[in-house]
Every structure is written in structure tokens, then in C-alpha cells.
Amino acid sequence: MALEKKLGLATRDAYGKALVELGKINPDVVVLDADLSKSTKTGAFGKAFPERFFNMGIQEANMVGVAAGLASQGRIPFLSSFACFVICKSYDQLRMAVAYPEINVKVVASHGGISVGEDGASQQSIEDVALTTSLPGFVVIIPADQYSTEKLTYKIAETKSPVYMRTGRPKAPIVYSPAQTFEIGKAVRLREGSDVTLIANGLLVFEALLAAEKLAEKEIHASVVDMHTIKPLDHAMLLEEARKTRAFVVCEEHQIWGGLGSAVATWAASNLPTTMEFVAIQDTYAESGTPDELLEKYGLTSKNILRATEKVLSNKEKFSGI
Amino acid sequence: MTIKIQSAEALCAKALEIRREIIRMLGEAGSGHPGGSLSCADILAALYFNAMNYDPKNPKWEDRDRFILSKGHGAPALYAALALAGFFAKEMLLTLRKLGSPLQGHPDMRRLPGLEASTGSLGQGLSIGVGCALNQRLMKKNYRTFVLLSDGEINEGQTWEAVASAAHFKLDSLTAILDYNKFQLDDSTKKILDFEPMADKWRAFNWAVREIDGHNMKEIVEALAWAKQVKNQPSIIIAHTVKGKGVSFMENNNEFHGVAPTREETAKALAELARAASPGLPDPAAGGGLNKLGEK
Numbered sequence: 176m177a178l179e180k181k182l183g184l185a186t187r188d189a190y191g192k193a194l195v196e197l198g199k200i201n202p203d204v205v206v207l208d209a210d211l212s213k214s215t216k217t218g219a220f221g222k223a224f225p226e227r228f229f230n231m232g233i234q235e236a237n238m239v240g241v242a243a244g245l246a247s248q249g250r251i252p253f254l255s256s257f258a259c260f261v262i263c264k265s266y267d268q269l270r271m272a273v274a275y276p277e278i279n280v281k282v283v284a285s286h287g288g289i290s291v292g293e294d295g296a297s298q299q300s301i302e303d304v305a306l307t308t309s310l311p312g313f314v315v316i317i318p319a320d321q322y323s324t325e326k327l328t329y330k331i332a333e334t335k336s337p338v339y340m341r342t343g344r345p346k347a348p349i350v351y352s353p354a355q356t357f358e359i360g361k362a363v364r365l366r367e368g369s370d371v372t373l374i375a376n377g378l379l380v381f382e383a384l385l386a387a388e389k390l391a392e393k394e395i396h397a398s399v400v401d402m403h404t405i406k407p408l409d410h411a412m413l414l415e416e417a418r419k420t421r422a423f424v425v426c427e428e429h430q431i432w433g434g435l436g437s438a439v440a441t442w443a444a445s446n447l448p449t450t451m452e453f454v455a456i457q458d459t460y461a462e463s464g465t466p467d468e469l470l471e472k473y474g475l476t477s478k479n480i481l482r483a484t485e486k487v488l489s490n491k492e493k494f495s496g497i
Numbered sequence: 498m499t500i501k502i503q504s505a506e507a508l509c510a511k512a513l514e515i516r517r518e519i520i521r522m523l524g525e526a527g528s529g530h531p532g533g534s535l536s537c538a539d540i541l542a543a544l545y546f547n548a549m550n551y552d553p554k555n556p557k558w559e560d561r562d563r564f565i566l567s568k569g570h571g572a573p574a575l576y577a578a579l580a581l582a583g584f585f586a587k588e589m590l591l592t593l594r595k596l597g598s599p600l601q602g603h604p605d606m607r608r609l610p611g612l613e614a615s616t617g618s619l620g621q622g623l624s625i626g627v628g629c630a631l632n633q634r635l636m637k638k639n640y641r642t643f644v645l646l647s648d649g650e651i652n653e654g655q656t657w658e659a660v661a662s663a664a665h666f667k668l669d670s671l672t673a674i675l676d677y678n679k680f681q682l683d684d685s686t687k688k689i690l691d692f693e694p695m696a697d698k699w700r701a702f703n704w705a706v707r708e709i710d711g712h713n714m715k716e717i718v719e720a721l722a723w724a725k726q727v728k729n730q731p732s733i734i735i736a737h738t739v740k741g742k743g744v745s746f747m748e749n750n751n752e753f754h755g756v757a758p759t760r761e762e763t764a765k766a767l768a769e770l771a772r773a774a775s776p777g778l779p780d781p782a783a784g785g786g787l788n789k790l791g792e793k
């Protein structure tokens with residue numbers, strides 16, 4: 176059956192809807208935003224539960240500290256802003272007030288990656304995974320579509336640890352059925368193959384599925400893994416795939432330094448050396464443009480995944496004789 | 498349960514005890530921040546032995562008053578107050594800054610009972626205090642939140658974000674106390690980054706302001722009682738203090754901002770503090786009885 180591209184909700188919209196549901200079942204959930212609730216989609220929670228919603232104004236650093244204070248008293252704060260603002264402007268606060276004391280704060284930031292589009296590089300977060308995975312104890316998640324976002328929003332409310340989850344601005348292609356279940360730290364194998372493993376998260380999951388379909392036409396069988404949780408990384412899944420394919424293409428809408436690719440490569444280097452290629456942003460900031468134009472220009476489409484796969488398969492053959 | 502001391506004299510005695518423990522701890526540790534620990538000793542004595550409600554046997558008691566030491570380098574003063582209040586054994590104080598000790602160089606709430614926040618990166622405590630105060634309102638509790646700030650740390654912009662939001666949310670259960678000792682690490686606050694007129698700034702942000710002598714116990718106790726009466730706005734007690742207060746050679750001597758006393762200085766300081774506690778004791782210059790007091 177051919178893969179059909181059906182656009183669903185943007186993951187930020189799915190998050191906003193899930194938050195309202197969460198608010199109904201968990202009275203400890205409180206939400207903070209820094210004057211971007213119309214964009215991060217926390218505004219619906221604010222309407223439903225005004226007493227549990229705090230619009231902090233344009234103060235990311237203070238917002239993180241206030242959330243930490245609320246969490247230290249037993250509340251479960253979800254705080255939102257654009258990813259580049261809350262992570263970069265408040266990094267010391269995330270470190271000192273959240274990560275170091277192991278405080279139960281959930282940072283769910285929208286406008287991840289370059290698919291933010293026309294607003295340009297100042298609003299596009301490409302470093303957030305590198306920064307948040309560096310914080311000891313942080314769970315780091317990038318969901319692919321509306322269903323995974325919704326389910327993972329409920330899941331992160333159940334954990335006790337600090338969490339960073341990135342959502343995106345544009346409508347995201349549907350990857351899952353509404354019935355799919357998710358566990359933090361447990362990747363989802365979307366397609367089974369024996370030649371190469373395409374490991375992706377966020378918008379790149381659908382691109383990886385498209386690439387896998389093209390590869391199948393050439394009798395190349397690709398596994399596709401949605402590694403929605405970057406930290407903790409699903410080592411069991413990586414081991415299964417590495418044993419089988421010995422070739423990974425890691426795909427992400429993030430700076431190549433310190434993203435999912437780095438995490439997978441670190442695992443492979445010390446567990447089962449595997450030939451690898453990376454589809455990521457090549458150490459540069461992007462620019463204004465439509466999301467599709469930007470993903471194309473900065474090399475984050477199924478075409479780039481296909482090229483990377485060719486290279487990884489050729490390297491796999493080359494290295495096998497060494 | 499909470500210790501409540503009413504007499505200013507008895508509270509001053511507690512402050513002296515805190516000062517002696519600070520010197521003993523820092524002398525033993527060989528590093529740390531004497532100046533800013535000594536300047537807030539009277540404030541901590543008033544908080545822990547007069548104003549605040551808490552239960553050292555149940556540090557997470559829901560109705561306890563919250564105290565956040567935003568100026569985390571003043572940790573020795575807070576540790577001394579917590580030990581004297583019964584949160585942990587006084588003997589533990591001498592493990593300050595040693596490997597494996599719950600008494601980290603700056604407060605670590607995971608390791609020590611009675612701490613409400615981990616601090617040490619300046620400018621963050623007031624935001625956490627705003628969170629505690631918002632929780633108090635949300636959960637309809639009666640507790641108060643106290644945040645001790647240093648005059649250096651309010652250089653940090655985050656402090657002023659928190660100042661604005663506390664006033665916006667009308668957090669009258671939140672009281673900040675400024676340990677205004679007029680010095681920061683490199684030099685006087687006047688030379689490094691002058692915030693005068695200090696009180697006007699807080700007033701302009703819609704805080705209720707009271708200025709006091711931060712070493713006059715009666716004034717401190719009265720100001721803390723005043724703060725409880727403030728309605729619809731947060732309160733700040735600007736406590737004019739002396740850095741290094743209580744040890745003659747440390748007072749207003751910024752060399753002791755972040756340098757611990759030597760063995761000799763420790764002995765000398767402890768002797769001074771002992772004489773302050775019992776004025777009848779002999780002067781060190783005259784000799785006698787000092788070795789015992791100077792012992793670590």
C-alpha cells in the first residue's frame with residue numbers, strides 16, 4: 176500500500192488540545208507561558224482553567240524559576256514558549272532551578288526546527304536537543320505527529336523527572352493511527368527491513384517513511400524507527416537494528432552537532448560499530464522561506480535520506496572487507 | 498516544633514551562635530564566604546527563631562513557611578541556623594564543603610533537609626519564591642515565603658523579572674529581604690553597579706518597602722511582623738547591613754568576601770565572638786583562655 180501524505184494537526188496544536196484534557200484529569204497540572212500562548216497553543220488551557228494558568232509576560236528566565244517553585248510544592252508545571260527562547264534564554268535556570276535539584280518541570284516548547292518558516296532564523300530552534308540532552312536527568316522528546324504528541328503529553332505528566340518536549344509550527348503529516356500507544360524511551364519501529372535502518376524523529380519520520388518506500392522499489396529493505404525520545408535513548412532498539420542492518424541513517428531537524436545523530440553514534444561506537452550517515456542541519460542557521468522550501472534547501476527531505484542511504488550502503492560494503 | 502523567641506536579647510544571642518558556627522565552619526573548610534554570611538546572621542536568627550513556622554522533624558510539613566537563600570554563597574549562615582533550629586545535628590556543620598557532605602558549598606536541596614531551593618547561580622531565588630507564593634494562593638494555604646537577596650545579586654536581570662511578576666500577581670505572602678551590605682565580589686556596589694535609589698526602585702515596582710538596620714534585632718522582628726500585615730502587594734525589607742558583621746577585622750573588609758579565615762584568624766574571630774557573648778571574658782591581647790575557645 177502506497178504511503179499517503181495526509182496532513183494532520185501541527186504538533187503544537189495537538190499539545191494544546193492534550194493539555195486541556197490533562198487539566199481535566201489532573202488537578203495538579205498548571206501551565207505557564209511567556210506571552211506566546213496563542214502560538215504555543217497553551218491558551219486553550221488558560222481559557223479552561225484560568226486559575227491554573229499563569230501568563231508570565233515576556234520573561235522566560237523568571238518563568239522557569241516560577242515553574243520550579245510551583246513544582247517544588249507538588250504542582251506539575253507545563254511551561255511553554257518558543258524553543259529557542261525558553262531553552263537558550265533560560266538555560267541557566269533550567270540547569271540550576273530544574274535539572275540540578277531534579278525538579279518536576281515539563282518544558283514543552285513550540286517552533287522547533289527550521290520548519291518555523293518565514294519568521295526566519297531568530298525564531299528557529301536548531302540547538303535545543305544539544306542543550307537539553309546535556310542537562311543531567313532531563314528527558315528529551317520530539318514527537319512526529321498529532322497522535323504521538325497527544326499520547327506523549329499524557330505520558331510526561333506521569334513521570335517525575337524534568338522533561339523537554341519540542342513541538343512544531345506547521346501541520347505535520349500523520350504517521351500513526353489514533354490507537355497507537357507510546358512509552359517514553361521506547362522507540363517505534365514503523366517499518367521492518369534488513370538492509371538499512373532509518374532512524375528519525377519529528378517531521379523527518381514521515382520523510383524517512385517516504386524514503387523507505389522509494390528504496391523498496393529498488394529492492395532495498397529499510398527499517399524505519401521513530402526515535403521520539405532522544406534521552407533516554409532506546410538502546411534495545413538500536414541493538415536489534417544494528418545487529419540486523421549494520422547501517423544507520425539518522426535524520427533530524429536539528430543542528431548536526433549534539434542531536435539525535437550524535438546520541439546514536441555515541442551508542443554505536445561503544446556497543447556495535449555501525450556504518451552511519453546523518454541527515455541534519457550542517458552547522459548553519461537557516462533563513463526566511465516556506466517550511467517546505469527550507470527543508471529542501473537545508474537538506475531535510477526524503478531525497479536527502481535517499482542520498483545518505485546510498486552512501487551508507489556503499490560504505491557498508493566497502494568497510495565489510497576491511 | 499518551631500522555636501519562638503520573643504526577646505531581642507535572646508535572639509541576638511542566637512545570632513551570635515550563628516556567627517560562631519559560621520567562623521568554625523569556614524575555618525574548618527578552608528574556603529567559603531565569611532563576609533556575606535556574617536552580614537545576614539541577625540536576619541536569619543529573627544526568621545528561624547521568631548518569625549517563621551516550621552517543624553524540623555517534618556521539614557516538608559505543608560504549612561511551613563518557606564525560606565529561600567537566593568544569595569547561595571551565604572550558605573554557612575543558613576546551615577548554622579538550620580542546625581540550631583534542629584533540622585540536623587550541629588556536629589554536621591564541620592563537614593561543610595567536604596566530599597560527600599550534605600552541606601555543599603552552595604545549598605543543594607536534594608541533600609539537606611530544610612532547604613527549599615538549590616541556589617548559587619545568583620538572581621534565581623526570587624523567581625522560585627514567586628512560584629512558592631503562587632502555590633500558596635492556588636492551594637489556599639497559609640504559609641509565607643521569605644527570600645533573602647544580596648545587593649550584588651540584584652544586578653541580575655532575572656531578579657527584576659521576578660520583582661515585576663510578584664507585584665503583578667499581588668503576592669502578599671511573599672517577603673523579600675535585601676542583605677544590603679554595600680559590597681559585591683570585586684568592590685563596593687556603588688563602584689560596580691549602583692542601584693540607588695534602592696527603595697524607590699522597589700516602590701516603583703509596586704512593592705511595600707521598609708528600610709531597617711539589619712543588625713538591630715528589634716527592627717528586624719518588627720519589620721517581619723509588618724510584612725505579614727501587608728495586603729495585595731509583596732513586601733521587601735531593605736536591611737542595611739555590614740559585611741563581615743561581628744568580627745572586627747572582617748567588617749567592611751571585602752578581602753573576606755570569598756576567602757576563609759586562616760587558623761589564627763579563626764581563633765581570633767571566635768575569641769571576639771565569645772567575648773561578645775560573655776563580656777566578662779578576658780581580652781585576647783591580655784592572653785589566657787583563648788586556645789580553648791579558638792579550638793575547631
